[in-house]
Amino acid sequence: MMSKKRFDWAQRLKKLPPYLFAEIDKEKKYLKSKGIDFIDLSIGDPDILAPIEVVNTLSNAARLKPNQKYALDQGKFEFRKTIKNWFKDRFAVGLDENKEILPLIGSKEGLVHLPLGFVDSGDYVIIPSPGYPGYRGAALFAGAGVYEMPLLEKNNFLPDLEKIPRSVRNRAKIIYLNYPNNPTTVLAPVDFLKKLVSFASKYGIIIAYDNAYSELYFNHKPKSILEIKGAKEVSIEFHSLSKTFCMTGFRVGWACGNKELVETLLKVKTNIDSGIFGAIQDAASFALEKENHYANNLRKTIKERRDIFVKGLMAKGYKDIFAESTFYVWVRIPQKYRSAIDFSKTLLTKRIVAAPGRGFGKWGEGFVRFALTVDKRILEKAIDLL
Ligand SMILES: Cc1ncc(COP(=O)(O)O)c(C=O)c1O
Known part of the structure; x- marks a missing residue:
């Protein structure tokens, strides 16, 4: 779409780093267009309705x-x-x-x-x-x-x-x-x-x-x-x-x-x-x-999801798993992968979408982030696929 470049970008826009989730997004679009099911754990947008x-x-x-x-x-x-x-x-x-x-x-x-x-x-x-x-x-x-x-x-x-x-x-x-x-x-x-x-x-x-x-x-x-x-x-x-x-x-x-x-x-x-x-x-x-009670229930739901997912990751041999708060799980990628992007691409072949750590800055390399924004049954399925 930008190939002709009739309108040159301002320097401030040019300075923005390449969007590291772009390849993942492209693959997600492709899977969607082919009607292929995948489990999206890449975005921090809860699946739960507002009160x-x-x-x-x-x-x-x-x-x-x-x-x-x-x-x-x-x-x-x-x-x-x-x-x-x-x-x-x-x-x-x-x-x-x-x-x-x-x-x-x-x-x-x-x-x-x-x-x-x-x-x-x-x-x-x-x-x-x-x-x-x-x-x-x-x-x-x-x-x-x-x-x-x-x-x-x-x-x-x-x-x-x-x-x-x-x-x-x-x-x-x-x-x-x-x-x-x-x-x-x-x-x-x-x-x-x-x-x-x-x-x-x-x-x-x-x-x-x-x-x-x-x-x-x-x-x-x-x-x-x-x-x-x-x-x-x-x-x-x-x-x-x-x-x-x-x-x-x-x-x-x-x-x-x-x-x-x-x-x-x-x-x-x-x-x-x-x-x-x-x-x-x-x-x-x-x-x-x-709506104070709403956050209480939300915390319970996320905790349940977190416990299932973390236990599953541990059973699969993942090490260095962080899940102390939020609805994310931050995990070191297995040693055999060269980079977080590399690992995320492999996850895609298993129909799981996760966010490569490098997308959060250079010190995020070597990690991947899973968002627990899907139901626990889907998380159990994701663990089976991992
Ligand atoms: C750390 C952090 N800060 C801020 C935001 C922005 O949240 P919002 O603009 O929806 O309040 C997000 C959204 O994901 C976030 O992860």
Whole structure:
């Protein structure tokens, strides 16, 4: 489609790395076109429906005239107030609903727009590797240099902040971090979060803490960075209803934390979008206020799937399996394969689609990510095929 290239791409788009899932996507399309069945464990989009009462709230709210008009850029007061209450209950952190909370069109929207408010060319953005691919695009679109910070198994997939070169630290504006972590599934211990806050404070770096999976845990409740002393001076945290309530398609989340950071993100957004559909905000408020039991059930379902899948992998001889939180399983590829892509291609011949670790950054090489977003019976079938 792009062969003639009548319209040359801007440099910022040219700088984006090749899309590593492209070959996998091509193969998926091919299998679909031939009517061949396959098990798709590659995408982090839950198969489970959003709470029905949330859908009903959305449907009723869509009929209301004020919701059919432009929404406030800052989001509805009632929604911000609900977020404030939810945050207080969940993390015991107080937030000012007028200055420290900003509703978003999904957390990705805010994560990606943030650097536009703070980064000039010549600055650095530090991204975790492996990590959610959105951070890299965000940095490159803002003209930043990207420093890929390794998350290594030997460090429990936490970054070694001391290894970030001085030249990068001194020119870095933002450091992205995400725990519970996609794709490695690990949580961040409090000691690490404390170190992170003191590192960021010392070098004047903004912590963009991606907490999209805060409710998808099994044993230990994940923390908010804002629970750490001094964090509010330097941090903005991102939350999402996508995973907690299986509302990926609704596009709703929020940013919260330092008021200057929140205010700047709002300024960027005001120049780009015109608020979130009011009915979606009403539905999101309902979810946060009334659907706490939903996350409990979701955790039970995912835990059951995880236990089946991990047990199956172990029985098949897989080693180095990580499944501490989220709905992913991060696994080292068997030794005989040259690369994660190579292994993923072999899985495709067995009609299983998984995400090669290299797609999450260079330090993801050697691993593959399975998303447990299908029913347990299908997972059992996948294990048989592996
Ligand atoms: C780590 C992480 N952050 C953010 C997002 C974006 O979520 P959303 O924009 O749906 O809130 C995702 C989606 O998969 C993710 O994995």
